[in-house]
Amino acid sequence: MHELSIVKDIFSTLEEHYEAKVEDIQKIQVTAGLLSNVQPVLIQNAFDAFIADNLIYRDMELEVVVNDIIAHCHSCDKDFKVEYHRFVCECGTPSTDIVQGNELYISKVIFKQSL
Ligand SMILES: [Zn+2]
Numbered sequence: 001m002h003e004l005s006i007v008k009d010i011f012s013t014l015e016e017h018y019e020a021k022v023e024d025i026q027k028i029q030v031t032a033g034l035l036s037n038v039q040p041v042l043i044q045n046a047f048d049a050f051i052a053d054n055l056i057y058r059d060m061e062l063e064v065v066v067n068d069i070i071a072h073c074h075s076c077d078k079d080f081k082v083e084y085h086r087f088v089c090e091c092g093t094p095s096t097d098i099v100q101g102n103e104l105y106i107s108k109v110i111f112k113q114s115l
Pocket residue numbers: 073074075076077089090091092093
């Protein structure tokens with residue numbers, strides 16, 4: 001399952017970066033571009049399955065933010081939003097020069113508040 005390997009990658013990155021403090025993470029936010037081939041529902045399911053198997057992460061939450069596709073028009077030298085997979089600027093010039101939409105990254109990590 002594609003999404004499960006993404007979730008495992010996310011946890012490897014967190015463990016590398018935060019080491020033992022990973023256990024103190026309350027919530028992570030992952031940003032996925034519409035072109036990154038990540039289904040928010042599937043990644044949420046994979047995340048839930050992963051934390052169910054890894055008790056130290058059991059209370060962690062995940063939020064998936066989806067980014068629009070933005071392409072650059074070289075005629076107008078402007079960025080435009082791609083809707084319905086129509087890679088055409090409002091001036092009529094087609095462009096597949098993607099500036100946003102392929103990304104998949106951890107955009108936020110929130111730690112538990114110590115009481
Ligand atoms: Zn244009």
